[in-house]
Amino acid sequence: MIEFKSLFWLLTCTSLICFCSSQDSIVSLSQKLEQFEEELLDNKVDMLRMEKRVRNTIDVARTSLRSELKENIRDQVREAMAEILQGESLQDMVKSQVVSELRHLKQGYYQMKRQLHHVSRSLKDFQDETDEFHKSVLKKGDVWNRENSSDTCVRDKHRLEIELQKCDVTAAELQTDIKRYMTLNETCQSQILQMKTALDASSLPPAPVNVTTTFRPPVSTTSVTTPRPEEEKSRILIAPGWSVTQHQFRQLNIHSNSLSVYQYHTMKDVTYVAYIAKTKELLIGLRNPDKIVSSPLDTSHVTVLRKGVETYGMAVDEDRDIVFIATYQPRMSISRMSTQGKDFTAIIELSKYGNTPKQITLDTRRKRIYWCNGGKLFTLTYDGQGLATLATGGSLYAVTLDQTAGVLYYSINKKLMKMSVSTNVSTEVTTLSADPRNMRLYRGTIFFSCHSSPIVGAVDVTYNTVAYTLQSLHMKGAGALLMCLIP
Missing domain, CATH: 2.120.10.30 (TolB, C-terminal domain)
Incomplete structure (x- = not known):
């Protein structure tokens, strides 16, 4: 029992000693960490200062290089423009270019205007023709609706047959008239030939004969004397x-x-x-x-x-x-x-x-x-x-x-x-x-x-x-x- 109590106090003392030792180590470690943070902060400030100096140096170098490049480019452009213009000023060249572009734009405008006028005229003509065609279609449709019946078709067929018969009769009469005219023409020609032969055979001076009056075919026909309805x-x-x-x-x-x-x-x-x-x-x-x-x-x-x-x-x-x-x-x-x-x-x-x-x-x-x-x-x-x-x-x-x-x-x-x-x-x-x-x-x-x-x-x-x-x-x-x- 006594040994056990001694062991207990021994362990307690040991733990206290270890605790104190660890506490001192922690304090030392925290101090080192604080010192390390201060060094990091100082390094960061130094880096920022260095970055600022580098940026300033870069800006100065960029400005100098840009000005030098502008001078070189300006000189080269001047030399190139002098070669291109050959005595003509830039203002004259720009003015001539602007005048040329304006002329082309004006010509294009008038051409477009003429084409628009032509298209509008063509569209109007097409609309007029379309309206006329539409009216004629409607009119024919109305006539078809009114007259589309079997009785009307039969009457139209009968009327057409009658007209065809009349045309056949008229054609036959015309054929007869043509034959009569040809016969009359042949008779007149033979009579004129006989009269010329008799006049040539006679030794006496020929008596005046009104040949055209006696044998002239009629000038006026029915188609001429009778005016057409129109x-x-x-x-x-x-x-x-x-x-x-x-x-x-x-x-x-x-x-x-x-x-x-x-x-x-x-x-x-x-x-x-x-x-x-x-x-x-x-x-x-x-x-x-x-x-x-x-x-x-x-x-x-x-x-x-x-x-x-x-x-x-x-x-x-x-x-x-x-x-x-x-x-x-x-x-x-x-x-x-x-x-x-x-x-x-x-x-x-x-x-x-x-x-x-x-x-x-x-x-x-x-x-x-x-x-x-x-x-x-x-x-x-x-x-x-x-x-x-x-x-x-x-x-x-x-x-x-x-x-x-x-x-x-x-x-x-x-x-x-x-x-x-x-x-x-x-x-x-x-x-x-x-x-x-x-x-x-x-x-x-x-x-x-x-x-x-x-x-x-x-x-x-x-x-x-x-x-x-x-x-x-x-x-x-x-x-x-x-x-x-x-x-």
């Missing part, structure tokens, strides 16, 4: 030109050469009359006040299309819905608008080209305009390009075009001339009785009205080149007879 409707509307007195319009029926009163319009101060076949409307130019009005054919209703416009010539491109106008007011020009009077614009200013433009005619296939001003004949494209003078002379007021043959007809000092639009070569056709102010070509015949002469005349340019008078009429106070062809 010919019966063809007429010329005649209006008093520039008259301060109101006059009733007249109409001249072409097939019968009969003159009658056009009862729908009584006007004064008329400057021009044109006709739109597609819509069956008249375009009438008036002055005092200046305006252009429209009127449905054979009605007295009048609608004002444009105010402030004085015109002495109008022509209509019906497929494109354009009216070209020779204007005196608001300015002397060739202008255009729609058939409803919209989008009025001047194509070309004509104040520096002489007198007031008069009659206009169009080549709708080639998109060209032809007009005269009393002394010159001009041509121009629809978009105002390619102005050219085709002919010069006195009293050159009227012009018309045979679009199929490509022949232009105009008058100079009472002489009717013709010109090929492909070669611009003119030849004389015939001499007229007065100076024409309006001319219209219809089925191989030129119809014309005159200034200071109360006649409406015609020239058959297909078979005959002799001018003749259709009708003579006098409207008191009228400076000219204005003519409008209604086919």
Whole structure:
């Protein structure tokens, strides 16, 4: 028991000694750690100072190198620019480059503008054609819906059979007439041959025999003397030109050469009359006040299309819905608008080209305009390009075009001339009785009205080149007879 207690105290003392020893070691270790931290902090401060000095040194070196590099580059650039410019300043070179770029940009802008105008025009034409096609389809659809029945089909078939029978009978009659004509022609030829033989065999002077009168086949046939239905409707509307007195319009029926009163319009101060076949409307130019009005054919209703416009010539491109106008007011020009009077614009200013433009005619296939001003004949494209003078002379007021043959007809000092639009070569056709102010070509015949002469005349340019008078009429106070062809 005593040993055990001694061992206990021995262990206790040993543990106390170890504890004290370890505590001294810990204190010493903590002091060493604090000293090490102070050294680390000092080293860190030294490193920061060193980094700052290095950065300052690098900045100084970079600044010096950059300035030196700038000087070297500036010298090299100057030498290179001196070689490139060869006496030309940089400002001049930049200016020329800018001017060139501006020129290219301007050309590109105008080209784009022209292309945009062309595309818009093409789009409008396509829309018009689409509308017409849509209307025709709807119309045919309505007709089909109304008439799509078996009874209607049977009636149509029966009617067609009757018409075919009539055509067969007519064809048989024509064949018979042809045979009779050939027989008559052979008889006439044999009789003429016998008469020539008898005259050659006789020693006496031959007696005068009217061979052509006796044996001449008939010139007029049923197809010539009997006008076709569409010919019966063809007429010329005649209006008093520039008259301060109101006059009733007249109409001249072409097939019968009969003159009658056009009862729908009584006007004064008329400057021009044109006709739109597609819509069956008249375009009438008036002055005092200046305006252009429209009127449905054979009605007295009048609608004002444009105010402030004085015109002495109008022509209509019906497929494109354009009216070209020779204007005196608001300015002397060739202008255009729609058939409803919209989008009025001047194509070309004509104040520096002489007198007031008069009659206009169009080549709708080639998109060209032809007009005269009393002394010159001009041509121009629809978009105002390619102005050219085709002919010069006195009293050159009227012009018309045979679009199929490509022949232009105009008058100079009472002489009717013709010109090929492909070669611009003119030849004389015939001499007229007065100076024409309006001319219209219809089925191989030129119809014309005159200034200071109360006649409406015609020239058959297909078979005959002799001018003749259709009708003579006098409207008191009228400076000219204005003519409008209604086919």
